[in-house]
Amino acid sequence: MTPTRRPRTSGPRSAAFAAAAALLIAAPLAQAQDPHLARNLAATCANCHGTNGNARGDMKPLAGVSAEKILAAVADYRSGNQPATIMHQIAKGYTDAQMKLIADYFAAQPAAKK
Template sequence: MKLIATVFTTVASVLLCQSLANAADDVKITRASLLTQPCFACHGANGTSVGLPILSLTGQTEDKYYETLIAFKTGKRPATLMNRIAKGYSDEDLKLIAGYLANPPAEAKPAN
Protein backbone atom coordinates (compact mmCIF):
# COMPACT_ATOMS: atom_id res chain seq x y z
CA MET A 1 0.00 0.00 0.00
CA LYS A 2 2.87 2.35 0.86
CA LEU A 3 4.49 1.63 -2.52
CA ILE A 4 1.30 2.54 -4.38
CA ALA A 5 1.05 5.84 -2.52
CA THR A 6 4.70 6.63 -3.29
CA VAL A 7 4.26 5.83 -6.98
CA PHE A 8 1.06 7.88 -7.16
CA THR A 9 2.69 10.87 -5.45
CA THR A 10 5.71 10.68 -7.74
CA VAL A 11 3.59 10.52 -10.89
CA ALA A 12 1.39 13.38 -9.71
CA SER A 13 4.45 15.51 -8.92
CA VAL A 14 5.97 14.89 -12.35
CA LEU A 15 2.70 15.77 -14.10
CA LEU A 16 2.31 18.94 -12.04
CA CYS A 17 5.87 20.07 -12.75
CA GLN A 18 5.39 19.39 -16.45
CA SER A 19 2.17 21.42 -16.60
CA LEU A 20 3.81 24.31 -14.71
CA ALA A 21 6.75 24.25 -17.12
CA ASN A 22 4.39 24.34 -20.10
CA ALA A 23 2.43 27.23 -18.58
CA ALA A 24 5.64 29.20 -18.07
CA ASP A 25 6.39 28.85 -21.79
CA ASP A 26 3.23 30.82 -22.58
CA VAL A 27 4.27 33.84 -20.49
CA LYS A 28 6.61 36.36 -22.06
CA ILE A 29 8.54 38.12 -19.32
CA THR A 30 10.40 41.22 -20.41
CA ARG A 31 12.30 43.93 -18.60
CA ALA A 32 9.39 46.30 -19.29
CA SER A 33 6.83 43.88 -17.83
CA LEU A 34 8.93 43.42 -14.70
CA LEU A 35 9.48 47.16 -14.23
CA THR A 36 5.75 47.80 -14.60
CA GLN A 37 4.53 45.24 -12.05
CA PRO A 38 4.91 47.54 -9.00
CA CYS A 39 2.57 50.06 -10.69
CA PHE A 40 -0.29 47.59 -10.43
CA ALA A 41 -0.07 47.42 -6.64
CA CYS A 42 -1.69 50.86 -6.44
CA HIS A 43 -3.23 51.34 -9.88
CA GLY A 44 -5.02 47.98 -9.97
CA ALA A 45 -4.67 44.81 -11.99
CA ASN A 46 -3.21 45.64 -15.39
CA GLY A 47 -3.49 49.33 -14.51
CA THR A 48 -7.25 49.41 -14.05
CA SER A 49 -7.91 51.32 -10.83
CA VAL A 50 -10.91 50.68 -8.63
CA GLY A 51 -11.52 54.42 -8.33
CA LEU A 52 -10.30 57.74 -7.07
CA PRO A 53 -7.96 59.06 -5.82
CA ILE A 54 -5.73 56.67 -7.81
CA LEU A 55 -6.26 56.93 -11.55
CA SER A 56 -6.22 54.04 -14.01
CA LEU A 57 -3.17 53.62 -16.21
CA THR A 58 -5.05 53.00 -19.43
CA GLY A 59 -5.75 54.83 -22.65
CA GLN A 60 -2.69 57.08 -22.97
CA THR A 61 0.04 57.18 -25.57
CA GLU A 62 3.59 56.10 -24.81
CA ASP A 63 4.73 59.73 -25.09
CA LYS A 64 2.07 60.88 -22.61
CA TYR A 65 2.98 58.20 -20.07
CA TYR A 66 6.67 59.03 -20.41
CA GLU A 67 6.03 62.78 -20.12
CA THR A 68 3.98 62.21 -16.97
CA LEU A 69 6.58 59.91 -15.38
CA ILE A 70 9.39 62.37 -16.12
CA ALA A 71 7.28 65.19 -14.66
CA PHE A 72 6.90 63.16 -11.45
CA LYS A 73 10.63 62.38 -11.40
CA THR A 74 11.71 66.01 -11.87
CA GLY A 75 9.12 67.43 -9.49
CA LYS A 76 7.24 69.33 -12.20
CA ARG A 77 4.11 67.36 -11.35
CA PRO A 78 3.31 67.41 -7.64
CA ALA A 79 2.45 64.15 -5.94
CA THR A 80 2.45 62.52 -2.54
CA LEU A 81 4.13 59.30 -3.63
CA MET A 82 4.68 59.08 -7.40
CA ASN A 83 7.47 61.66 -7.36
CA ARG A 84 9.44 59.52 -4.92
CA ILE A 85 8.73 56.33 -6.86
CA ALA A 86 9.69 57.84 -10.24
CA LYS A 87 13.04 59.01 -8.87
CA GLY A 88 13.96 55.37 -8.32
CA TYR A 89 13.93 54.65 -12.06
CA SER A 90 16.32 55.70 -14.81
CA ASP A 91 14.91 57.63 -17.75
CA GLU A 92 15.40 54.47 -19.83
CA ASP A 93 13.36 52.47 -17.31
CA LEU A 94 10.59 55.07 -17.42
CA LYS A 95 10.57 54.83 -21.22
CA LEU A 96 10.16 51.05 -20.99
CA ILE A 97 7.34 51.44 -18.47
CA ALA A 98 5.60 54.00 -20.70
CA GLY A 99 5.88 51.69 -23.69
CA TYR A 100 4.49 48.74 -21.76
CA LEU A 101 1.54 50.73 -20.41
CA ALA A 102 0.71 52.11 -23.84
CA ASN A 103 1.03 48.72 -25.55
CA PRO A 104 0.36 45.95 -23.04
CA PRO A 105 0.48 42.37 -24.29
CA ALA A 106 -2.90 40.90 -25.21
CA GLU A 107 -3.11 38.78 -22.03
CA ALA A 108 -2.50 41.87 -19.85
CA LYS A 109 -5.03 44.20 -21.48
CA PRO A 110 -7.91 45.22 -19.23
CA ALA A 111 -11.30 43.73 -20.06
CA ASN A 112 -13.82 46.19 -21.51
Protein backbone atom coordinates in the same frame (compact mmCIF):
# COMPACT_ATOMS: atom_id res chain seq x y z
CA MET B 1 70.98 38.44 -9.42
CA THR B 2 67.95 39.69 -7.55
CA PRO B 3 64.58 38.24 -8.40
CA THR B 4 62.15 40.64 -10.03
CA ARG B 5 58.73 41.06 -8.50
CA ARG B 6 55.85 40.36 -10.74
CA PRO B 7 52.53 42.05 -10.19
CA ARG B 8 50.07 39.95 -8.29
CA THR B 9 47.51 38.54 -10.71
CA SER B 10 45.59 36.22 -8.48
CA GLY B 11 44.11 36.25 -5.05
CA PRO B 12 40.99 37.58 -3.38
CA ARG B 13 41.29 41.15 -4.64
CA SER B 14 41.80 40.32 -8.28
CA ALA B 15 39.08 37.65 -8.17
CA ALA B 16 36.63 40.15 -6.65
CA PHE B 17 37.58 42.74 -9.24
CA ALA B 18 37.09 40.25 -12.09
CA ALA B 19 33.69 39.23 -10.71
CA ALA B 20 32.57 42.84 -10.32
CA ALA B 21 33.74 43.69 -13.84
CA ALA B 22 31.86 40.70 -15.26
CA LEU B 23 28.67 41.76 -13.50
CA LEU B 24 28.95 45.33 -14.76
CA ILE B 25 29.39 44.10 -18.30
CA ALA B 26 26.68 41.43 -18.14
CA ALA B 27 23.96 43.41 -16.32
CA PRO B 28 22.86 45.55 -19.29
CA LEU B 29 22.96 42.50 -21.55
CA ALA B 30 20.78 40.51 -19.18
CA GLN B 31 18.21 43.30 -19.06
CA ALA B 32 18.14 43.62 -22.83
CA GLN B 33 17.63 39.87 -23.25
CA ASP B 34 14.79 39.46 -20.72
CA PRO B 35 11.56 39.42 -22.75
CA HIS B 36 9.52 40.04 -19.59
CA LEU B 37 11.51 42.98 -18.23
CA ALA B 38 8.92 45.62 -19.16
CA ARG B 39 6.09 43.59 -17.63
CA ASN B 40 8.13 42.92 -14.48
CA LEU B 41 8.98 46.59 -14.04
CA ALA B 42 5.38 47.62 -14.68
CA ALA B 43 4.13 45.13 -12.09
CA THR B 44 5.50 47.39 -9.37
CA CYS B 45 2.84 49.93 -10.35
CA ALA B 46 -0.04 47.51 -9.74
CA ASN B 47 -0.56 48.43 -6.08
CA CYS B 48 -1.85 51.84 -7.07
CA HIS B 49 -2.61 51.68 -10.79
CA GLY B 50 -4.10 48.18 -10.94
CA THR B 51 -3.17 45.03 -12.78
CA ASN B 52 -1.78 45.91 -16.21
CA GLY B 53 -2.62 49.56 -15.55
CA ASN B 54 -6.38 49.09 -15.17
CA ALA B 55 -6.88 51.15 -12.03
CA ARG B 56 -9.95 51.07 -9.84
CA GLY B 57 -11.48 53.88 -7.87
CA ASP B 58 -9.95 57.34 -8.05
CA MET B 59 -6.47 56.25 -9.20
CA LYS B 60 -5.44 57.18 -12.74
CA PRO B 61 -5.46 54.22 -15.13
CA LEU B 62 -2.34 53.69 -17.24
CA ALA B 63 -3.58 51.01 -19.64
CA GLY B 64 -3.92 52.34 -23.16
CA VAL B 65 -2.41 55.75 -22.30
CA SER B 66 0.22 56.80 -24.82
CA ALA B 67 3.82 56.24 -23.79
CA GLU B 68 4.57 59.91 -24.46
CA LYS B 69 1.85 61.03 -22.06
CA ILE B 70 3.06 58.65 -19.34
CA LEU B 71 6.67 59.78 -19.78
CA ALA B 72 5.63 63.44 -19.64
CA ALA B 73 3.72 62.83 -16.40
CA VAL B 74 6.70 60.99 -14.90
CA ALA B 75 8.98 63.88 -15.88
CA ASP B 76 6.61 66.28 -14.08
CA TYR B 77 6.71 64.10 -10.96
CA ARG B 78 10.51 63.86 -11.08
CA SER B 79 10.92 67.61 -11.41
CA GLY B 80 8.36 68.44 -8.75
CA ASN B 81 6.09 70.27 -11.20
CA GLN B 82 3.32 67.81 -10.38
CA PRO B 83 2.56 67.47 -6.66
CA ALA B 84 2.40 63.93 -5.33
CA THR B 85 2.40 61.93 -2.15
CA ILE B 86 4.74 59.19 -3.38
CA MET B 87 5.04 59.33 -7.20
CA HIS B 88 7.85 61.89 -7.12
CA GLN B 89 9.99 59.39 -5.20
CA ILE B 90 8.96 56.38 -7.27
CA ALA B 91 9.66 58.21 -10.55
CA LYS B 92 13.21 58.97 -9.45
CA GLY B 93 13.84 55.28 -8.76
CA TYR B 94 13.89 54.26 -12.42
CA THR B 95 16.31 55.04 -15.22
CA ASP B 96 15.01 56.74 -18.35
CA ALA B 97 15.35 53.44 -20.23
CA GLN B 98 13.34 51.60 -17.58
CA MET B 99 10.62 54.26 -17.64
CA LYS B 100 10.43 53.96 -21.43
CA LEU B 101 9.92 50.20 -21.11
CA ILE B 102 7.21 50.72 -18.49
CA ALA B 103 5.44 53.42 -20.52
CA ASP B 104 5.52 51.32 -23.68
CA TYR B 105 4.15 48.34 -21.75
CA PHE B 106 1.19 50.30 -20.39
CA ALA B 107 0.50 51.94 -23.74
CA ALA B 108 0.13 48.48 -25.28
CA GLN B 109 -2.36 47.27 -22.63
CA PRO B 110 -6.07 47.37 -23.44
CA ALA B 111 -8.04 49.81 -21.31
CA ALA B 112 -10.68 48.25 -19.09
CA LYS B 113 -14.22 48.49 -20.35
CA LYS B 114 -16.53 50.47 -18.12
